[in-house]
Amino acid sequence: xxxxxxxxRDAFGLGEGGVTLTVVxxxxxxxxxxxxxxxxxxxxxxxxxxxxxxxxRREAAHLEHFVRAGIEVPAHVGDPTGRYAVPVPEAFGGGxxxxxxxxxxxxxxxxxxxxxxxxxxxxGSLHGAAPSSDEAPSGWYRTMPAAEVWHDLxxxxxxxxxVDALSRRLPDLEDHARRVERVGPPRGRLVVGHRDLHPDNVxxxxxxxxxxxxxxxxxxxxxxxxxxxxxxxxxVDGDDVDEDAVTATVEAYCTAGGPGRVEALDDxxxxxxxxxxxxAGQIRSALDxxxxxxxxxxxxxxxxxxxxxxxxxxxxxTRVLAAARAxxxxxxxxxxxxx
Numbered sequence: 092x093x094x095x096x097x098x099x100r101d102a103f104g105l106g107e108g109g110v111t112l113t114v115v116x117x118x119x120x121x122x123x124x125x126x127x128x129x130x131x132x133x134x135x136x137x138x139x140x141x142x143x144x145x146x147x148r149r150e151a152a153h154l155e156h157f158v159r160a161g162i163e164v165p166a167h168v169g170d171p172t173g174r175y176a177v178p179v180p181e182a183f184g185g186g187x188x189x190x191x192x193x194x195x196x197x198x199x200x201x202x203x204x205x206x207x208x209x210x211x212x213x214x215g216s217l218h219g220a221a222p223s224s225d226e227a228p229s230g231w232y233r234t235m236p237a238a239e240v241w242h243d244l245x246x247x248x249x250x251x252x253x254v255d256a257l258s259r260r261l262p263d264l265e266d267h268a269r270r271v272e273r274v275g276p277p278r279g280r281l282v283v284g285h286r287d288l289h290p291d292n293v294x295x296x297x298x299x300x301x302x303x304x305x306x307x308x309x310x311x312x313x314x315x316x317x318x319x320x321x322x323x324x325x326x327v328d329g330d331d332v333d334e335d336a337v338t339a340t341v342e343a344y345c346t347a348g349g350p351g352r353v354e355a356l357d358d359x360x361x362x363x364x365x366x367x368x369x370x371a372g373q374i375r376s377a378l379d380x381x382x383x384x385x386x387x388x389x390x391x392x393x394x395x396x397x398x399x400x401x402x403x404x405x406x407x408x409t410r411v412l413a414a415a416r417a418x419x420x421x422x423x424x425x426x427x428x429x430x
Contacts (some may be wrong), residue, residue, distance in 0.1 A: 093382075095183040099135055100128050103190050104171040105429040115164060115200075117389065118291070120307060125193065132193035137179070142187055147175035153222075153283050153309050160220035161405070163181070163296070164190035165304050194302050196294030203290050203325055206301065207339035212290060213301040214321055215347025221282035231314070232286070233276055235367040238265045238397050251377070252391065256398040266405055274357045277313035280350075284312030286365075289324050290313075313361065314351035316345060320362035322353065322411050323403050330404045334414040340420035344420035353415035359408050371398040 096112035099105070108129025116123040121138035151167040158166055168190040169175050176187045199206065227233075237245075241257075241264050248254040279341070285292070285303050294306040318341075327337040353359075373393045376382055382390065405410075 095179070096124075096126055096135075098180065098183055099126055099188060101189065102170055103333075104178050105131065105168075105276050106132065107377065111133075118305070124192070132169065134191045134193050135193065136191075137184070137186055137188050139186075142176045142189065144174065144176055147189065150306055150309055151175060154306060156222050156283070157217070157220060162216060162220055163242060163302055164306065165194050165319040169189055186268050196296040196302050199290040199293045199301075199336075201290065203336075207326070207333075207336035209301045210301070210321065210325060210347075210362060211340035211343025211349070212347045213293070213303060213416055215344040215349030216221060216319065217285060217303065218314045218317070218350055219348035220284060221284060221314075224281045224283050226281070226311040227276060227360075228281070228311050228313070230409060231368050232364050232366075233270050233271075233319075235270055235271050235364045236264075237272075237369045240371065241265065241268075244371060245376055251323075252375075253374070253377075253394045253398060254338055256395070257374070260398050260402060263402060263404055267367060267402075270356065272359050274360045277315065277316060277360075278378070279315075282314055282350075283309060283310045284314065284317045285309055286312050286317065286361075287402065288317075288321050314349065315353060315358045316361035317333055317353075319352035319353045319358040319411075319415070320350065323362045324407070327403050327407050327411060328400045332407050332414070333411040334410060337411055337414040338418040341415050342422050345419065345422040349426070353412060354419070355410055356408055359403075359412075362403070366397065366401050366403075369414060370394065370402065373397065397426070 094110065094112065096110040100110050105128045108131070112126035112135065113124060113125045114174055115125050120140070121136055126133040126134040126135040147167065154164045154166050157164045172179050176189050179186050179188050241261055245254065245261065248257055270414055285306060285308070287308040288303060288307065292303060294302045297303050310349050323336050324339060326333045326340065341353070373390050377390045377394060378386065
């Protein structure tokens with residue numbers, strides 16, 4: 092065994108065959124490589140932090156449910172003892188590694204044009220097939236930093252490249268925080284959702300349909316709020332809204348059997364909380380003098396993008412809501428009841 096790829100093949104019991112290993116992505120949570128063993132392909136994931144085995148078991152169970160429903164997802168591969176996270180020898184970098192099935196497709200990235208209908212079909216299919224959940228979503232999706240937290244981060248950011256952008260977005264962040272505080276926890280039936288169906292986590296499959304990858308954040312979600320989050324993440328760029336794309340996604344979502352309906356500004360709570368918590372976390376990381384340089388540049392990029400495009404303006408949310416409600420009304424039968 093002379094390489095990380097050969098170690099992974101043997102540690103996870105992937106069988107015989109020549110090994111290839113190519114780094115394909117680096118996200119906020121870790122590094123992803125394409126691992127080839129003979130003619131078989133896997134995703135080798137190396138998280139930057141420690142992954143909890145129990146969390147991985149829950150994620151694996153969620154994914155197996157979707158596999159049984161006929162939906163292609165990156166199912167987990169355990170080692171011969173049943174572990175999903177395996178310690179990596181220091182000779183190969185240390186940390187942990189885990190393996191999932193490789194999902195074929197090209198990355199969406201910023202090339203979202205023309206995918207609105209397929210996006211609605213994907214999310215509607217996932218929500219329609221998803222199991223119910225009795226768990227409550229974590230605070231990451233239900234609460235966001237209060238006004239005093241943002242003011243503290245602004246003061247601590249003095250002299251940093253993002254300070255002016257943060258100052259400009261402070262009124263929006265405070266407005267969002269007040270709305271979230273009024274809304275409270277989600278109500279109604281919760282399902283197991285992806286919860287981070289950002290374009291970076293979606294592939295265009297060879298047949299043209301979309302596939303969801305990177306299920307690390309999967310867990311209990313309100314389908315109304317996850318639909319609202321996806322509409323913002325795909326069709327809003329700061330204050331710019333693609334109303335036609337919102338309409339196409341909602342119509343396809345309803346046609347695919349998705350139960351979510353965006354009917355009030357309160358439905359945007361999930362995206363406001365998760366985006367704000369992510370932004371605050373990235374700022375804290377960038378302010379940490381101990382942050383390694385290899386992680387610092389990606390963090391700075393995330394902060395810049397979050398402040399410029401990811402965090403929506405109140406006006407943008409109002410326009411998304413109007414388009415979503417109109418699209419829902421156009422697909423609702425006369426006998427359709429209230430949610």
